[in-house]
């Protein structure tokens with residue numbers, strides 16, 4: 001019996017790493033019955049997939065992403081994708097709106113959220129990382145006048161439908177209401193944009209994107225650009241609080257925080273897969289995948305591939321083994337990676353600066369990570385003294 005036919009979804013969500021290690025070793029290109037898709041788990045095979053968008057298209061049929069958000073840059077291939085990406089990426093780079101935002105606004109914004117937490121003890125995820133990530137994206141996009149709670153509600157509503165694999169009509173109805181409300185908010189912002197406006201949405205208008213392109217892709221940004229920095233902040237905080245030697249090293253050499261963040265992204269990969277569809281029969285590692293198959297390149301797995309990394313599960317601040325794949329590798333490599341990394345860095349710096357004695361709350365259960373496609377801590381309860 002194949003490894004893939006034995007994989008249980010609940011086990012994959014609870015702890016994917018042992019299952020992925022078995023796949024890497026014994027069945028690196030595996031049809032997984034429970035997912036009705038192929039999982040590709042070795043670095044070289046996923047790199048080959050990511051380089052060949054003619055064979056591994058992002059325009060999958062059906063597409064949960066297109067259903068939930070409308071057609072967007074993650075549901076198309078170059079050259080259509082290249083046009084959208086070239087219009088929409090600049091505001092998320094240091095040379096665009098994100099640069100001055102990170103330099104001048106992000107730190108004080110993080111401090112203002114910390115002013116509100118319960119100084120005795122709080123959950124880093126819900127009380128800090130989540131509003132920080134939602135607010136940062138809202139400010140860069142130019143949607144901050146709607147408030148953090150609304151931004152988070154939009155994100156949750158969209159994500160519920162993206163993950164609605166059972167086609168639950170109530171989730172689709174909930175997401176449709178959010179989609180419409182958010183669509184109206186973006187259209188209003190498009191109408192208000194002028195040449196003096198530096199917000200990302202105004203830049204998309206100035207770059208020539210159509211209103212539908214802007215609405216659908218801003219939905220994509222909201223569905224993907226909040227959970228991931230949130231999970232990154234939670235993961236880095238948890239690692240610092242559970243691995244004292246790393247905390248001591250970062251306190252002694254603050255520039256090592258950047259390396260720590262990269263290693264945490266590599267070892268814990270908040271985004272599990274990059275999912276594509278084959279446009280022809282194709283061979284990977286000697287296995288033929290038929291035309292029309294849905295194929296997930298498992299980023300979490302290749303970030304721990306023993307043939308690429310020495311001691312892959314160890315967070316090594318002196319590692320010099322090249323870039324990881326937590327932001328993907330190919331044409332769809334994360335558009336928000338510069339901003340996302342800064343959110344995690346500034347977020348963690350401000351948290352530990354405010355509460356130098358921060359520690360995990362040992363009166364509650366140990367931190368649990370959950371999820372396969374999206375993985376992060378369910379809660380990180382801390383005490384401040």
Ligand code: HEM
Nearest residue numbers: 073074221225228229271274326327328332334335336340
């Ligand atoms: C910091 C943590 C983040 C991680 C780990 C992450 C990870 C990823 C990954 C793995 C992909 C590729 C998905 C695929 O190929 O199927 C991606 C794409 C994308 N991400 Fe991120 N992301 C993060 C932050 C952000 C932020 C802050 C934004 C805000 C705009 C964002 C927006 C996007 C968009 C729009 C795409 C699609 C890019 C394209 O299709 O060209 N992400 N991200």
